[in-house]
Amino acid sequence: MYLPLRAISVFHAVARAGSVSKAAADLSVTPSAVSQQIQSLEVHLGTSLIAKVGRGVVLTEAGERYFAMIDEEIEHIGEATQRIRGFRSITVLTVRATPTLSSKWLLPRLKSFLDAYPDIEVRLDGTNEPTDFSREAVDVEIRHGEGRWPGVFIEGLAEERFLPVSSPSHCAAGSLTPAEIPRHRLIHSVKSQVQWTHWFSLTGVTPATQWRRVLFDRSHMAIDAAADGIGLALESTLMMWRELQEGRLVCPVRDPPRISVTTQWIVCPFDQLRQRKVRLFLDWLRAEREAWQRLAASEAGAA
Structure with a gap:
């Protein structure tokens, strides 16, 4: 035929x-x-x-x-x-994610995906610009926002807890009350969905009209600044998991208010879910998310 x-x-x-x-x-x-x-x-x-x-x-x-x-x-x-033809088959998977998630969460874990699927070559683009899937050759995006984008597959990556953090040399863990926080230099992530003003409203603290502060347009810079002892940052446990685990960051506040938000979302066109490389990457992402959640829960229980 x-x-x-x-x-x-x-x-x-x-x-x-x-x-x-x-x-x-x-x-x-x-x-x-x-x-x-x-x-x-x-x-x-x-x-x-x-x-x-x-x-x-x-x-x-x-x-x-x-x-x-x-x-x-x-x-x-x-x-x-x-x-x-004598060549190893290579499939390119293009992933777009925010710079902070790319450097703080994806990169430390990426080796396990590459080792598990040696036939898949990963290109990771770190940018905050949303993907136009009709024009750009991007397979999967992990997008920062509120998760409301019509016409595409959307799944929350993980629920994050936002905590005030500092270097232990700057402030020891649990050494401050919320009212003492405004006495310190405050590090601001200007694009974060959770800001210091919201945190103060939850604690009932009214800071002075003039703060000592430093501002960054990327959360990974704010996290690094806090770890370097510049001041106190209000950041996501998802993004600073390694610094918390290694003890380079601690929460200096006794009994901080609980702020839990999903800010990172897996996004791609529905028809791309059929592709083997996309299915494998999403399954791997979900497994890594569950492993991180188990670790975070065990550390919270130990604390």
Whole structure:
């Protein structure tokens, strides 16, 4: 039986990219050539596979079913082709995350993912700019915000607790009352969802109109500044887990108010959840989250 293999592979590329132009770039051909191959396949199958929506495309019901049936098989063909040519199959996974999460949480854990899946090559982009998935070749984003972005898959990474922290050489653990906090230089993360003013409102403390403070536009800078003894920071346990674990940061306040917020969200288009590399990365992220949560709970219980 004749199979239009070229047209099938082009359809697969379009379905994964969600765009004729992106698929054309991936295949190093013109968009018109891609469109011709899709039309040829639709004629061969006797049904419509894709429909235009704005600047992108979506799969029809028949297209969804067809893609689900061929996706893994085409991946296997690609891997087999690379192996028979004498090369190790490499799949690139592009992850975008905020600079603080990238450096403080993802990087210390990334080796376990790379060791578990040596056929996947990771590109990690550390930026606060949200991804336009219709234009950018990003597979998964971990986005800072409140988790309200329509039209994409969204899952909270983890619930974080915000604590005042300092170097133990600056203030010993549990050595201060909330009323004593304004006497110290306060480190501000200007983009954080939890600010000192909110913390003071929960403790009933009214600080002086003029504070000694230093401001940073990245939380990782605020965390490092606190660990270096510059002052007191109000930061997320998710971001400063290593500094807390190693004792480079401590909470100087006795019985601080509990502030728990989810600020980091896993985001990607729904159709990219079909991709093996995305599924594996999300499963790994969830396992790492659970491990961190267990550790945080055991340390809180020990304290």
